[in-house]
Amino acid sequence: MGRADTLPPVIQGGMGVAVSHWRLARTVSQAGGLGVVSGVGPDLLVARMLQDGDPGGHVRRVLASYPDQPYVQATLQRFFRPDGLPPGQPYRPIPKLDLHQKPDAVRLTVLGTYVQVALAKEGHDGPIGINLLEKVQIWTPAALLGAMIAGVDAVLVGAGVPSHLPRLLTSLSRLEPVTLPIDVAGASTEHTITLDPGAVVDGLPPSLSRPAFLAIVSAHVLASYLARSDDTRPDGFVIEGPTAGGHNAPPRRPAVDETGQVAYGPRDVVDLGKVAATGLPFWLAGGYGTPERLADARSQGAAGVQVGTVFALSAESGMRPELRNQLLASLADGTLDVRTDGRASPTGFPFKVAQEPGTVAEPAVVQARERICDLGYLRTPYERDDGSVGYRCPSEPIDAYVKKGGTVENTEGRLCLCNGLLATAGHPQRRPASSGLTEEPPLLTLGQDVDGARTLLSLYPDGWSAADVVAWLLDGARV
Ligand SMILES: Cc1cc2nc3c(=O)[nH]c(=O)nc-3n(C[C@H](O)[C@H](O)[C@H](O)COP(=O)(O)O)c2cc1C
Numbered sequence: 001m002g003r004a005d006t007l008p009p010v011i012q013g014g015m016g017v018a019v020s021h022w023r024l025a026r027t028v029s030q031a032g033g034l035g036v037v038s039g040v041g042p043d044l045l046v047a048r049m050l051q052d053g054d055p056g057g058h059v060r061r062v063l064a065s066y067p068d069q070p071y072v073q074a075t076l077q078r079f080f081r082p083d084g085l086p087p088g089q090p091y092r093p094i095p096k097l098d099l100h101q102k103p104d105a106v107r108l109t110v111l112g113t114y115v116q117v118a119l120a121k122e123g124h125d126g127p128i129g130i131n132l133l134e135k136v137q138i139w140t141p142a143a144l145l146g147a148m149i150a151g152v153d154a155v156l157v158g159a160g161v162p163s164h165l166p167r168l169l170t171s172l173s174r175l176e177p178v179t180l181p182i183d184v185a186g187a188s189t190e191h192t193i194t195l196d197p198g199a200v201v202d203g204l205p206p207s208l209s210r211p212a213f214l215a216i217v218s219a220h221v222l223a224s225y226l227a228r229s230d231d232t233r234p235d236g237f238v239i240e241g242p243t244a245g246g247h248n249a250p251p252r253r254p255a256v257d258e259t260g261q262v263a264y265g266p267r268d269v270v271d272l273g274k275v276a277a278t279g280l281p282f283w284l285a286g287g288y289g290t291p292e293r294l295a296d297a298r299s300q301g302a303a304g305v306q307v308g309t310v311f312a313l314s315a316e317s318g319m320r321p322e323l324r325n326q327l328l329a330s331l332a333d334g335t336l337d338v339r340t341d342g343r344a345s346p347t348g349f350p351f352k353v354a355q356e357p358g359t360v361a362e363p364a365v366v367q368a369r370e371r372i373c374d375l376g377y378l379r380t381p382y383e384r385d386d387g388s389v390g391y392r393c394p395s396e397p398i399d400a401y402v403k404k405g406g407t408v409e410n411t412e413g414r415l416c417l418c419n420g421l422l423a424t425a426g427h428p429q430r431r432p433a434s435s436g437l438t439e440e441p442p443l444l445t446l447g448q449d450v451d452g453a454r455t456l457l458s459l460y461p462d463g464w465s466a467a468d469v470v471a472w473l474l475d476g477a478r479v
Contacts (some may be wrong), residue, residue: 004212004236004281007034007127007154009294009304010240010470011479012311013281014131014156015246016040018425022058022119024311024466029126031470036129036156037120039135039143041377041422042112043105047094048427049115050076053084062118063111067203071107082335088437090430091364096376097138099182100387102195106142106200113146127153129211133247134160135347136377141168141178141195148172148208149201156238156306156338158216159247161225161347163232170364172197173210184389185382186405191389210476214238214283216306218249220274224316227278233468234280238306239270241286245308245447248340248350260349262342276301289469291476298479307473309447310456320426323442326356328463331453338448343413346378346395351417354444360420371397374429375418415443 001204017040025035048238050058060080063072079092093320095105108454113130120128130147132140134157144155148169164180171178177196197204217223218241226232242248242264243359250262257263275282284297285306297305311317313331317324330336337355345351355361373379373396381389382405392404393464395414402408419429420443428440456464456472 004214004234007212007236007281007303008032009298009477010473011129011156011304012033012036012466013238013244013285013308014038014129015308015312015318016131016133017421018045018318018427019312020131021045021425021474022116024314024316024318025120025128026122026124027316027466027468028311029120029128030124031467032126032474033385033411033470034127034129034154035120036131036154036233037113037116039113039116039130039132039139039147040177041375042116042139042143042146043094043097043108043150043420044112044375044422045427046075046112046115046178047108049078049081051081051085051091052427053081058119059115061470062122062260065118065164066111066114067205068107068201070202071111075108075111082236090432090437091427097192097217098391099138099191099381101195103200106195108147109139109142110149110201113143114150117147117152121151125437129154129156129214130158130159131297133158134162135349137180138193138381139377141172141180142200143191144168144172145195145197145201148211149204154212154214154215156216158238158240159347162215163226165215166233167231168208169213169475173208175204175207182381185380186388187383191381196264212236216240216285218242218268218270218345219252221280222269223275223282226399227280236280236303237275237278237282238285239275239282240306241284241304242268242269242340242350243448244286245312245352245445247345247347248352250349256342259339262340272300272302279338285449287451289447289449289452289473290455291473293452294473294477294479298477304479305473307452307469309450310452310469311466312446313453314464314469315457316466319444320424320442323356323424326358327354327444327446328457330356331450331457334447336450338446338450340448341413344415345417346393346414352445352448353415357446358441360415360443366415369416369441370431370438371395371416373397373416373418375422377418415442421445
């Protein structure tokens with residue numbers, strides 16, 4: 001059974017897509033924190049890293065220890081391009097996972113999280129976690145299996161109510177077939193996905209160790225609910241407040257402030273006494289990225305803090321360096337503006353968007369972009385009249401979305417997070433066009449509380465490493 005009470009006081013939060021990749025997580029873990037890789041889009045990332053020529057041979061090195069070597073060879077043959085892709089050539093598409101869990105798509109996802117976790121764990125004994133989103137349920141069992149084959153120490157899941165995770169992890173550790181109920185809009189019957197580990201990966205050991213499970217929640221009510229039963233109880237919580245980067249939980253009373261941003265009120269303040277009453281360890285997130293806030297969190301009974309923004313801006317971040325430098329320059333000259341956008345994310349959850357030129361925060365950039373959904377991680381299943389299941393996303397072309405029963409109102413203001421975030425991480429979708437090749441524009445997310453980043457910028461005017469962050473937090477808070 002995974003133990004959460006042995007996890008360190010500093011957690012580097014999971015940041016998709018690939019902002020928290022193996023290099024960042026490994027650096028954090030080596031410095032004494034819990035490094036967390038993002039588990040979003042692992043199939044696409046491994047395929048793209050191989051098509052980029054796998055510089056340094058990192059992916060191929062850890063693949064040599066993957067149990068299913070025939071599958072590794074087949075994957076290398078399919079995706080590895082020793083010299084990278086010739087200029088002007090788009091990436092090769094990958095099989096998409098859906099409710100049917102096609103073995104080809106499952107295997108690539110398993111391999112993808114294995115690679116991220118195995119690389120993050122290489123060469124040290126520190127703990128490594130993986131972050132998944134409850135909203136992206138269809139990938140969950142396969143993503144967990146790959147991470148567990150690589151020996152992941154902790155699984156952190158947010159963006160929903162992750163009540164099935166404890167049982168899922170226990171069953172996967174025993175290599176038993178698992179079944180997960182899936183939310184399908186308009187469903188007249190229960191829909192599930194099933195994964196049988198032995199049927200998709202050859203050469204597995206007799207069992208896998210069960211990682212600790214931390215549920216990322218934003219309300220004490222949800223923490224108490226999950227803690228109540230053996231079936232749903234996590235090993236600990238991350239309590240995330242509304243200034244955190246990425247997605248945020250919707251406010252309990254929907255409201256918009258005078259600047260058009262999602263507004264939070266007193267009902268959104270978490271009662272930490274009630275969280276502590278669950279008896280489970282918890283970490284605080286959202287504006288806790290300074291030594292003073294870490295000390296403050298500990299004095300309120302927390303085991304520590306989960307921090308994102310200052311790691312996203314560190315040298316090991318998976319954000320493209322020129323975008324990271326652009327954010328650091330805006331921070332330095334006082335123009336950095338991060339908005340809590342209630343429309344941007346197709347999930348309907350509020351999402352933090354940095355208002356930077358050249359990104360999809362600019363209406364002109366959005367207008368110039370072809371509205372297209374060709375990655376599909378945030379598509380949600382819906383039941384058609386004939387009982388079959390389709391997939392739709394409010395960021396896809398409006399006609400297509402409406403034909404699938406969606407409403408025009410629900411498409412307004414939506415951004416393509418999949419393509420935007422992948423472009424930020426340096427693996428942009430490129431498509432042939434009459435004018436040559438189009439490349440997806442980036443989307444930048446960051447937390448709204450940048451006190452920590454501002455202090456680090458004064459300490460390290462030329463930029464900082466993730467190891468500097470961990471040392472600064474731990475030494476300053478004297479933990
Ligand atoms: C660039 C970025 C991407 C993020 N992506 C995710 C994500 O994919 N999943 C998740 O659970 N949290 C995500 N977060 C939230 C962080 O894991 C963390 O909880 C949060 O950033 C903490 O607040 P802070 O930014 O004020 O330090 C993201 C944060 C940032 C800055």
